[in-house]
Amino acid sequence: MPLCLMENIRKTFHTGAIDVEVLKNINLRLERSEFVAIMGTSGSGKTTLMNIIGCLDTPTSGRYVLADKEVSHLSDDELSVIRNEHIGFVFQNFYLLPYATVLENVLLPTLYIEKQKDNREQQAVDLLQLVGLKERIRFKPNQLSGGEQQRVAIARALVNDPDLLLADEPTGQLDSKTAEEIMNLLREMNTRGKTVLVITHDQNVAAYAQRTVQIKDGTIIE
């Protein structure tokens, strides 16, 4: 079984009187340990698709199986658990909590684990070491550069050991050299067995992936 299997996924937004069909009949397969890039023009529906893949949102219709579980009709609470256990998000603007330290930010997903385990903190510290920020664990986000903040976000995305790492334009706010570092980091995570899905406009970023999916006007075109 693939990690993600989407069949005939549709998403319609209702804004006032008008309905906007943003995703039209999406069929998508992600195998375990794949590194996939999704490309498309602005407004083509990439983020909408990623939100559904990451269980932040639900499709209007269609079937979605994640990690052998049908998730398209789960409740809000159940989706929260899925996100907590299976998904790690990385955003374009990092989205760290400004008032929490680096370590506290990385530990955020561990707060919401159903069955609490010990050594979470050790795992967070190890991850911070892996992304090269062990010396910064007591820093606040605003004391870090953009690249460093994104590394913290990656460590946070990985702390619960998810199956799938979702990155929405993770290098959009970074210069090309830093972007390269971040992409190398994501590739390293992929070689360690994580399935990685990156959304990007950038051909150089997509080049890190094993395969690229093009999306246009809400449909996958190759």
Add this chain to the structure above:
Amino acid sequence: MDRLLKIISQSLKAVKAFKLRTLFCILSVALGIASISVIVAATEGAYKKALEIVAMFGPDALLVFGGGEEARATGQRMKTITLDDIETARQAFFSAYLVVPMTAMRDVTVSHRDKKYQTLIVGSTSDYSRAWTWPVVQGSDFTEEDVKGLRNVGLIGQFLARELFGDIDPVGKYVLVRRIPVQIVGVLSERGTTPAGDRLDDRMIIPITTLMRKLQNETTYVSGLRIRFYDQKNLDFHAEEVRAFLRGRHRIPEGEPDDFTIISPKEIIKFLVALTGSLVVFLGVTGVISLVIAGFVLANLFLLSVRERTREIGIRRAAGARKRDILFQFLGEAVVITTLGGIFGLALALLSSKLLMYIAQFPIYFSWKAFAVGMILSWIVGIGFGLQPANRAANLKPIEAIRG
């Protein structure tokens, strides 16, 4: 449980991080809690004071004055009780261990050498000191012989003694009561003031016979009497007995009001409660209003905070927080803040009640009750007014929240 603790630890971090919000909420909650716990303490203080006063008055004692309720209301005391009434009562009430007549004259000019003062002269028997549990601390009490012999002797209250004699020991000295020289044989202990502010120590006690004959030219009527009973539990019953007894002797037909007034310890409590009541009502209204205002301040600042922290909520939701995790976090923030407000308010209450006691001599007593009421109210405000903002935070859609 572990999870809830972790969520609450997040609340604590936010309380620390959003200092301005915390400060304003704490201040407004503190004011409300302070005034309400002062009320609780004042009520308790009044109650305690009432018990003290009753203990002083004598929990086993009745005081009977001539003149009914109406006469009392207009401030006059009619003379309706006779020495005969009292003598008969002494023989009739086996349940009483003391029956003491009293008659009083107000604003009588007394003097010692060049010092003049207007005071209260009370005529009574040698049992006066016992009747009021009011010991003679210097010199000695006057005796039964003094009463029988209409002797010009007397006890003096400490305030009056200071007015007339300054630091000199008044025992053995003479005081002119109008034209009559009275020798001071003893000084009563200090009693302070009544809740109404009358100085109890501004008085002289002389034999009732001396007062009636030499100052009033009176042989029959006295102001009243004091009765102390063995069993204070049945005091209400005894009061009824005394009422029936006096009504019988005064031949008051059924349906007519009493021509006397019986004061029991209960009425003293009533009086004190009425006195405290006005302050309690005032503080109560202020307290409730300020607590409600505090609640609205909290609710609004929290709504603002939820709007400001929409992205944070989205981030937490993306990381796997359920709705109720968000709810508990924000509720936790509200409760932590109002708890701090409550603690601060109680400190404020302690301080301001010190001030009140100092300025207004108002009896305020802080027990665990005031603290408990303060803390519980602050939690109610925290949960009650924090619920709506917390609910709003919890019900934000994750994808909308994360967009900020």
